[in-house]
Amino acid sequence: MTSEAVRVVAVADSDSYLKWGAATLDGLPAGWLREQWLVTSPIMPSAGQIAAATERPVRVRPLLRLVAELTRRPPDVVLLACTGPVVQALVAVLSRTLPPRRRPVLVTGLPGISIPATARAIAFRRGADLFVLHSRREVAAFAALAAALGADQRFVLARLPFLAGPGGEVDQVDQVGQGGPGPRIEPDGPRRDVVFAAQAKVPPEPEQRRAVLLALARLAEQPGGLHGVVKVRAAAGEQQTHRELWSYPELWQQLVDEGRVRPDQVTFRGGSMQDALAGAAGLATVSSTAALEAIAAGLPLLVLDEFGVSAEMINEVFVGSGCLGSLADLAAGRLHAPDPRWLEENYFHPGPDAGWVDALVPLVARRRAGDLAPVTLGSGGGRPTLRSAVRLLLPAPAVRVIRVGLRRVRQVRRAYRRRRGLPDLGRPDRVRSAPGQHPLADLADGPGSG
Incomplete structure (x- = not known):
């Protein structure tokens, strides 16, 4: 690895993820450059919530500008401290705009208690190089579920950052x-x-x-x-x-x-x-x-x-x-x-806690050598990724209007088919790649947080 300081950008989208991302940055090795970014979204925290979460300057960016800045000057690491659908969208966009030799190491995780492990959380975070969890029990549960799902995901252990003292151990x-x-x-x-x-x-x-x-x-x-x-x-x-x-x-x-x-x-x-x-x-x-x-x-x-x-x-x-x-x-x-x-x-494993950083350092070295593997996206990610991206691009009132409009379109369509004695085809967004399907169909019910 070159002597140039490692640069890490944490991207958050909500209050709890901002708190987790900022605290995770604080636990990185001395000398690493750390930046906190916030992507504008319907669940973006207020100025007061931001101040309560971190004392570090927070750079607020809409999605397109955020991606443009990450693409123009990629950091060594992007910590995707976001809800699941937003992680999915950002992984997809970054993997398509940056070649493997230039892309950053992608790290994601969950900001708190994550038991039970869920397939949804794994699916949304496919493509990240590291998935940070916070207890031995969580790592075992997620690894077992990922294996059962056939998902190639690497889980790493880190103490919840707001539980640890300066040396990485719980003080009291x-x-x-x-x-x-x-x-x-x-x-x-x-x-x-x-x-x-x-x-x-x-x-x-x-x-x-x-x-x-x-x-x-x-x-x-x-x-x-x-x-x-x-x-x-x-x-x-x-x-x-x-x-x-x-x-x-x-x-x-x-x-x-x-x-x-x-x-x-x-x-x-x-x-x-x-x-x-x-x-x-x-x-x-x-x-x-x-x-x-x-x-x-x-x-x-x-x-x-x-x-x-x-x-x-x-x-x-x-x-x-x-x-x-x-x-x-x-x-x-x-x-x-x-x-x-x-x-x-459960969250208080003894001893110093540098396991996830130990896993990150060689990935940074590979990234600087242009040797990172291409991002492998999970199956079925196209339309949910589009839904998440639209949710970030449009203001919350516009998203609500689209959802209401799409529900009304479906209701009218069902009523028309019933009057004509035709079978109900169900929700159009349940039919993958259906001809003529509206590209915003998935917005009707909105994404979960993952």
């Missing part, structure tokens, strides 16, 4: 105890907050969310002065990686209006999770990655199993952790310490 995990239920936590000086890490997707029902708020409100009724705090991911009007249908502040206001709670019984805060945990006595969540941040900070934890333990609740990974508990536990302030055996397999 040995403070969590020997695992299992703990007694009711008591305020520790100024630490009186029990922080609930809110998530957009879970729990999905408004009544479930109201039940969480009521349990947090009951904390104030317990002796000792604990106080419930909801750490929200986005303020009103801000975008998130996943759409939130039921806002906790709005549901809280409903409870206040109904006379079921006092306004001061629960507080709502934005900003970074690190700041929220700085004054916390403990943390509760359904399945947020913030649970891992709390463990790393030496705080007791409660992972709610009140609404089930399932892939849908994203909390299967916590089975065996010793941290599962109920809303009654939350209301009483009963939080737990994780089992050390669970920690080793």
Whole structure:
């Protein structure tokens, strides 16, 4: 490898991926050049979310300009810290605009808890040279699934970057105890907050969310002065990686209006999770990655199993952790310490954590020698890639108009065929390469995040 500094560009598209990408850049070797870019999209974070995610300057670019700049002056590495469909689109575009001898090393990954492994996540990220995961269990699960799918993907292990200290090791995990239920936590000086890490997707029902708020409100009724705090991911009007249908502040206001709670019984805060945990006595969540941040900070934890333990609740990974508990536990302030055996397999593997960088360095050397292999795209990527690219190119209102219009076209077509006694051909975008198929057909239902 030449003596010229390695240049890495991280591209993000949403709040959680920006946080992960920026923190991953921070863990790269000293002397490497690091740049944070943000591609404009319907889920692009606000200025406040950007400031909470990173202190590094963030270069905001629309898709075409971003690709043009990467093509004109390719970096050594592009870290694709994006939702699945956007990774798929960028891998396809970069592989078609740059020959193998000039293309950057393509690295992708997932920003938090990724159990269970999904075929969707693998399919969206086909073509990347490295796929970064964050626990021994995740690497084993994804590798087994990729083998079953016949997908040629290389998975590498890295500690979640916001869990590690400067040397790559977790600083305070040995403070969590020997695992299992703990007694009711008591305020520790100024630490009186029990922080609930809110998530957009879970729990999905408004009544479930109201039940969480009521349990947090009951904390104030317990002796000792604990106080419930909801750490929200986005303020009103801000975008998130996943759409939130039921806002906790709005549901809280409903409870206040109904006379079921006092306004001061629960507080709502934005900003970074690190700041929220700085004054916390403990943390509760359904399945947020913030649970891992709390463990790393030496705080007791409660992972709610009140609404089930399932892939849908994203909390299967916590089975065996010793941290599962109920809303009654939350209301009483009963939080737990994780089992050390669970920690080793799940995000807190011991020792320094340079495995993924060790895998990256020889790829950078091959790239500089013009010896990188061509990108191998997954099958069936053409139309989903187009859908993702259009989603990035057009403003969100235009995408919504197109979706509504395409649904209406299908409804009219079905009604016409029924009146004529003709069979329903189904959705046109389900028929690959159908003659005359509209190129935006896949926009009708929108991509998942992967």
